[in-house]
Amino acid sequence: MIHHNIKQFIQTTERLCHLMDFMFFRHTSNSSFDIIHEITDTYQLPNCIYFADKSVEELVLEGNAFAKMFSSWPSPHMTLVSDEDTFERLDAHYECWSWPGEEENATLRWGGSACDTISIPNADFVLMSADSCPYQVALENVAASGIARGVVLVAREGDRLEATSTLVECNDVFGVNPLIGTMVHYSAGERLRKRIIRSPTDEINITFTYSSWPGLFAAVDVDGNAFDIGWEKYPTLQMLSWAGDWQAHIAAVRETQHSVFAIGETYTVFNNTLLASDSTVEIQLPSWKALRDEGTTGMYVAMRLKCVNSSDGSGDELCGEWDRVLTVDMSCEGDYFSNTEEPGGSVNELQRWVTPFRRAIGEWVTDITPLSPRLGTGDCTFTASVGGEQWVISLTLHAISSDAKDSLVPVSVTPIVYPNMQTTFNSTYNEGRTFDFTAPVEYERAIIRALITGHGSDPPPPVSQGCEYAPTSHHWTITSASTTCERAPQFSFNSSDIAYAQYMLAGSAMSCADQVINGEIPNGHGDWYNGRNGWCPGQVVHPVVFDVSDAFRNITEYCGSSQLKITYNAIAYYVGGSSAYDGGCGGTILMSSFLSYYT
Numbered sequence: 001m002i003h004h005n006i007k008q009f010i011q012t013t014e015r016l017c018h019l020m021d022f023m024f025f026r027h028t029s030n031s032s033f034d035i036i037h038e039i040t041d042t043y044q045l046p047n048c049i050y051f052a053d054k055s056v057e058e059l060v061l062e063g064n065a066f067a068k069m070f071s072s073w074p075s076p077h078m079t080l081v082s083d084e085d086t087f088e089r090l091d092a093h094y095e096c097w098s099w100p101g102e103e104e105n106a107t108l109r110w111g112g113s114a115c116d117t118i119s120i121p122n123a124d125f126v127l128m129s130a131d132s133c134p135y136q137v138a139l140e141n142v143a144a145s146g147i148a149r150g151v152v153l154v155a156r157e158g159d160r161l162e163a164t165s166t167l168v169e170c171n172d173v174f175g176v177n178p179l180i181g182t183m184v185h186y187s188a189g190e191r192l193r194k195r196i197i198r199s200p201t202d203e204i205n206i207t208f209t210y211s212s213w214p215g216l217f218a219a220v221d222v223d224g225n226a227f228d229i230g231w232e233k234y235p236t237l238q239m240l241s242w243a244g245d246w247q248a249h250i251a252a253v254r255e256t257q258h259s260v261f262a263i264g265e266t267y268t269v270f271n272n273t274l275l276a277s278d279s280t281v282e283i284q285l286p287s288w289k290a291l292r293d294e295g296t297t298g299m300y301v302a303m304r305l306k307c308v309n310s311s312d313g314s315g316d317e318l319c320g321e322w323d324r325v326l327t328v329d330m331s332c333e334g335d336y337f338s339n340t341e342e343p344g345g346s347v348n349e350l351q352r353w354v355t356p357f358r359r360a361i362g363e364w365v366t367d368i369t370p371l372s373p374r375l376g377t378g379d380c381t382f383t384a385s386v387g388g389e390q391w392v393i394s395l396t397l398h399a400i401s402s403d404a405k406d407s408l409v410p411v412s413v414t415p416i417v418y419p420n421m422q423t424t425f426n427s428t429y430n431e432g433r434t435f436d437f438t439a440p441v442e443y444e445r446a447i448i449r450a451l452i453t454g455h456g457s458d459p460p461p462p463v464s465q466g467c468e469y470a471p472t473s474h475h476w477t478i479t480s481a482s483t484t485c486e487r488a489p490q491f492s493f494n495s496s497d498i499a500y501a502q503y504m505l506a507g508s509a510m511s512c513a514d515q516v517i518n519g520e521i522p523n524g525h526g527d528w529y530n531g532r533n534g535w536c537p538g539q540v541v542h543p544v545v546f547d548v549s550d551a552f553r554n555i556t557e558y559c560g561s562s563q564l565k566i567t568y569n570a571i572a573y574y575v576g577g578s579s580a581y582d583g584g585c586g587g588t589i590l591m592s593s594f595l596s597y598y599t
Helices: 006-019 030-043 058-059 065-072 135-145 168-171 186-198 238-259 288-293 369-374 497-504 513-518 549-559
Strands: 075-082 085-091 106-111 125-129 150-154 178-183 201-213 219-220 264-275 276-287 297-307 325-332 350-352 359-368 380-388 391-402 410-415 434-438 445-455 472-480 491-494 544-546 562-573 588-598
Touching: 030 549, 058 491, 085 369, 106 150, 106 186, 125 135, 125 186, 150 186, 186 549, 186 562, 201 350, 238 297, 238 359, 238 513, 264 276, 264 369, 264 380, 264 513, 297 325, 297 369, 325 369, 325 391, 325 491, 350 445, 350 588, 359 544, 369 410, 369 445, 369 588, 380 391, 380 544, 410 491, 445 472, 445 549, 472 497, 472 549, 491 549, 549 562
Parallel strands: 106 125, 125 150, 150 178
Antiparallel strands: 075 085, 075 201, 085 178, 106 201, 264 391, 276 380, 297 359, 297 391, 325 350, 325 380, 410 588, 434 562, 445 544, 445 588, 472 491, 472 562
8 A cells, every 4th residue: 555656655654753643553443452552652652653564464473462453453445256255456546437336236247458449248347457558548448438337457467456547637537437447456357357258148246345354554543542544545645644634633622622611611512412313402501691791702612423333443334424414503592593494504503514434533623703692591402413324423612711801702693694595506596695784883893704515416517516526606795785875885705715725626636635634534435535615524614704894884984874785696616716607506505604793
């Protein structure tokens, strides 16, 4: 699994050695904690990465403690099964090619060389060699021939398995080729070929699946516990760097918990609560006014996510394999908000997350201070919803205090509700998106806070991807709502000015991998690393926040009226940011937005 680019390999290991405050192992069960501590205490190893030049089986025979640990929790590997034989396989990069199912049955026919003219009858899957051309070219030849829905390439004798394409080669065809591509070793290919030739039907049955083999890696996290690095869906040593970035994120969460949360009150909302679709609780909270009077200046929400099957020590293997939207709504007594038809973007929404691809756990802390005035007097109802699979959630609210004398505190919040609240991003999405309101007389600061994510994969022309992968920009124009104010000034705010990477890098390779340091769970069982529209798999949705104080004041002063209006519209683009289009991107936009005033 060592990357062929030795310079990149060295840079990766240097980065790990300097940045990580933990050690790498692979797949260690709870029962192996003692072994880990025995290793670290006995050898006094610094916090770095280590390599062994022997197989796990050889190390076991030597009585090596690392090998005992690796064997105690085997790692899942991509395999191809035929009769009683199990062969190692490596799938092509998802940026270019499709992947087989988690466990998928198929038939396999011999197709000869993929470097020559292909002229075999149509087949389900074809086994082909690439003896005289690059593997990427071989895949492209099979795709162009249209003879099969998938190809199993045979590596040249002595070659290692490759992902058969590079990110540069994939950028122009990302996610559009339905051909399933995978590769097996030369020896495996020869056995499969001979078996096909002996078959009276000229084809054999195969199964794409995952098999458990001795582990490759494990790790000790910032809390001193063993943790699973994840899946080798992107099989280079970069996955270790991403695991290090995730631990840096967890370290930042711990720092917030130990310093910021130490001053103030904590309110438990959900405590290891099973969430299958919806879960609702009522708790009594003090009003925001009461908290302000006691010196509270802000509010945070802490979310801890765990898949249902991870508590028994089985790691990631039994967790949900799809990414799902998870939201928490809050409605308190005296709360004047009402639900709309916008699931995952209601006007009661407190915060939004997206679950990871088959990873066991996630943890995030988010500043929700602008929404704090929503705390009414008495009982508050919290509803957590998830779009699929079962999860266990723990959620706490943290009232914090600041020592800064000039700290501004939110005093009121208003939901932005447009006449048109549709979620489908099509040609009518931008119609009826004007919100009229009256600004308060006294305030020091006014902000717009919005949670916006795009979902769906049915793109209309000219957009090349659905709303999940299509870049978008979101625009707010503020002006006077007074009918007597002529030539009122206008102020425009664009998501690309403050959150360009979050929205405009959707569909681009590796842009979600760059967000691991900001809380995306890495090494998921899918294309977790590619950019999404406002979100990443296994991450909290970061709000878009604009300070609109000067706009409000200038318009009010010019017009002599505090009657204002906000007009919102969204634009979709080709992957890469070209061809602006306001007719949608084939899917939905989930948005909740608020106006908050500070004094």
